Amino acid sequence: MTQTTRHGAWHRVQAHADAFKSHRIRDLFAADERRAERMQVRSGPVLLDYSKNRIDHDGLEALFSLADAMGLRTAIDAMFAGESINSTEQRPALHAALRMPRDAVLEVGGRNVVDDVHAVLSRVRRFADQVRDGQWLGRTGEAITDVVNIGIGGSDLGPRMVCDALSAHAHPRLRTHFVANVDGTLITGLLRHLDPNTTLFVIASKSFGTQETLVNANTARQWFLDQGASEADIAKHFVAVSTNAEKVAAFGIDTDNMFGFWDWVGGRYSLWSAIGLPVMLSVGPDVFDELLAGAHQMDHHFRTAPWQENLPVLLALIGVWYINGMGANTQLVSPYDHGLRQLPAFLQQLDMESNGKSVTRDGKPVERHTGPVVWGYSGINGQHAFYQLLHQGTELIPADFIVSVRNRLSPDAHHKVILSNCIAQAQALMQGRSTEQAVAEMREAGVSEARIRELAPHRTFAGNRPTNMVLLDELTPRSLGALIAMYEHKVFTQGVLWQVNSFDQWGVELGKQLAKRIEAAYDEGGYPDDADASTRALIDLTREGLRAS
Ligand code: F6P
Numbered sequence: 198m199t200q201t202t203r204h205g206a207w208h209r210v211q212a213h214a215d216a217f218k219s220h221r222i223r224d225l226f227a228a229d230e231r232r233a234e235r236m237q238v239r240s241g242p243v244l245l246d247y248s249k250n251r252i253d254h255d256g257l258e259a260l261f262s263l264a265d266a267m268g269l270r271t272a273i274d275a276m277f278a279g280e281s282i283n284s285t286e287q288r289p290a291l292h293a294a295l296r297m298p299r300d301a302v303l304e305v306g307g308r309n310v311v312d313d314v315h316a317v318l319s320r321v322r323r324f325a326d327q328v329r330d331g332q333w334l335g336r337t338g339e340a341i342t343d344v345v346n347i348g349i350g351g352s353d354l355g356p357r358m359v360c361d362a363l364s365a366h367a368h369p370r371l372r373t374h375f376v377a378n379v380d381g382t383l384i385t386g387l388l389r390h391l392d393p394n395t396t397l398f399v400i401a402s403k404s405f406g407t408q409e410t411l412v413n414a415n416t417a418r419q420w421f422l423d424q425g426a427s428e429a430d431i432a433k434h435f436v437a438v439s440t441n442a443e444k445v446a447a448f449g450i451d452t453d454n455m456f457g458f459w460d461w462v463g464g465r466y467s468l469w470s471a472i473g474l475p476v477m478l479s480v481g482p483d484v485f486d487e488l489l490a491g492a493h494q495m496d497h498h499f500r501t502a503p504w505q506e507n508l509p510v511l512l513a514l515i516g517v518w519y520i521n522g523m524g525a526n527t528q529l530v531s532p533y534d535h536g537l538r539q540l541p542a543f544l545q546q547l548d549m550e551s552n553g554k555s556v557t558r559d560g561k562p563v564e565r566h567t568g569p570v571v572w573g574y575s576g577i578n579g580q581h582a583f584y585q586l587l588h589q590g591t592e593l594i595p596a597d598f599i600v601s602v603r604n605r606l607s608p609d610a611h612h613k614v615i616l617s618n619c620i621a622q623a624q625a626l627m628q629g630r631s632t633e634q635a636v637a638e639m640r641e642a643g644v645s646e647a648r649i650r651e652l653a654p655h656r657t658f659a660g661n662r663p664t665n666m667v668l669l670d671e672l673t674p675r676s677l678g679a680l681i682a683m684y685e686h687k688v689f690t691q692g693v694l695w696q697v698n699s700f701d702q703w704g705v706e707l708g709k710q711l712a713k714r715i716e717a718a719y720d721e722g723g724y725p726d727d728a729d730a731s732t733r734a735l736i737d738l739t740r741e742g743l744r745a746s
Pocket of ligand 1: 404
């Protein structure tokens with residue numbers, strides 16, 4: 198597609214969005230009695246209802262043309278074919294290969310990567326089975342009771358979120374803990390409650406060079422040795438998940454106890470790889486397989502469904518409609534499910550590290566806003582915290598609500614409250630309440646006319662606030678896999694539309710470099726050469742704290 202075609206497609210989207218800014222969603226429902234039914238699409242256990250959006254058929258058509266003009270089809274094919282789409286790091290982005298069935302073939306550089314994937318999966322599975330069955334014994338011959346995953350970012354958020362979401366399947370003997378923050382109060386507080394003889398540490402780091410993880414891992418190892426264990430005992434209590442065998446060995450973990458993956462798995466896309474080890478330890482290999490199968494089914498859907506029925510593509514296009522067409526800056530994710538309470542944090546990394554870019558793949562400044570600020574929390578809790586701003590604030594905040602139709606773990610009396618609130622919030626955000634309605638309600642309640650005049654503006658809701666409703670049949674390993682993969686592909690699609698590389702993260706580097714120099718200044722005195730006056734002053738103000746400790 199030529200530059201002119203692409204500009205034309207963006208222009209058409211912008212023109213439709215401009216024309217639509219003042220349209221009311223509830224009028225769209227009034228004008229089309231089949232709107233709800235026409236704007237529901239399903240892929241396996243996931244249903245998306247996108248009818249409560251400020252968009253109509255023409256707007257959607259403009260977005261579909263944009264997807265075509267920006268080469269989405271070719272980009273999807275290139276990703277699944279293992280082309281080097283992560284151009285700045287010169288590698289493919291092949292997380293989809295991690296969930297391909299054993300008999301699939303995907304050749305990259307003359308190798309069938311699916312064979313490699315399943316070889317590692319089999320090793321991880323064997324190890325998980327041994328630990329779960331009580332055959333893997335600690336230094337005193339006891340079975341493992343506690344698994345501590347030490348990792349950060351992609352080596353933490355995905356497995357942590359999945360372990361939480363699937364806690365109903367957790368092994369009764371195994372407690373799983375996650376240590377990401379390098380603030381030592383976390384690990385030292387945890388270690389106080391652990392028995393070194395029955396604890397297994399999983400040191401998870403793609404690079405095995407991440408400072409926070411290595412500092413925590415060293416503290417864990419020292420604690421283990423301080424409890425009377427020997428260096429030889431480390432092999433029974435420390436395993437590593439990494440792509441960097443050399444650094445794993447240098448840390449002191451036998452590479453026989455290392456589970457590898459590949460540079461073509463981005464950290465934030467790695468939960469499907471050996472990084473999922475804590476998940477497999479907790480819920481078992483069969484449940485993990487289901488998670489992979491759900492994601493694989495969504496991969497197939499994303500590759501093959503027309504844009505009109507394609508869940509990740511619809512979510513991405515609707516997001517672009519608000520971000521670029523209507524000036525939205527943020528995207529709320531509200532899971533109405535306690536098990537999914539970590540999902541917003543996971544999606545923050547997935548989305549913001551992938552699309553928080555201001556240059557295109559070929560290094561030119563982007564022409565329009567890219568990744569939104571993604572935020573959220575468990576929906577029902579959010580209602581009592583930040584929903585006020587959703588209903589009556591001045592920002593346009595597109596929201597995804599996620600809820601399960603069935604929740605066997607929650608009694609009906611509870612689940613009914615979850616479902617009715619989730620649905621009601623979407624309805625309230627869309628319908629709002631006019632001043633006339635507010636006045637009528639107050640009159641009916643016998644409020645005085647003077648008080649009505651005073652309160653009416655405060656009790657008016659503008660409405661017209663958009664939501665997507667994502668309904669899972671039930672929160673199962675399979676639906677969770679599909680849900681996560683849906684968001685991965687949404688993020689990828691938006692990256693294609695914005696022409697950014699969604700698979701690198703150069704923006705995390707500078708702060709890390711400067712932190713090293715400041716750390717050296719704490720040790721050696723003085724300041725880093727490039728420190729400004731504020732940075733120098735802050736170093737002086739905080740030196741004291743380190744000396745005191
Ligand atoms: O600093 C950001 C980051 O590189 C993420 O992309 C990554 O998920 C995280 O750090 C952890 O990296 P690693 O797994 O290499 O320790």
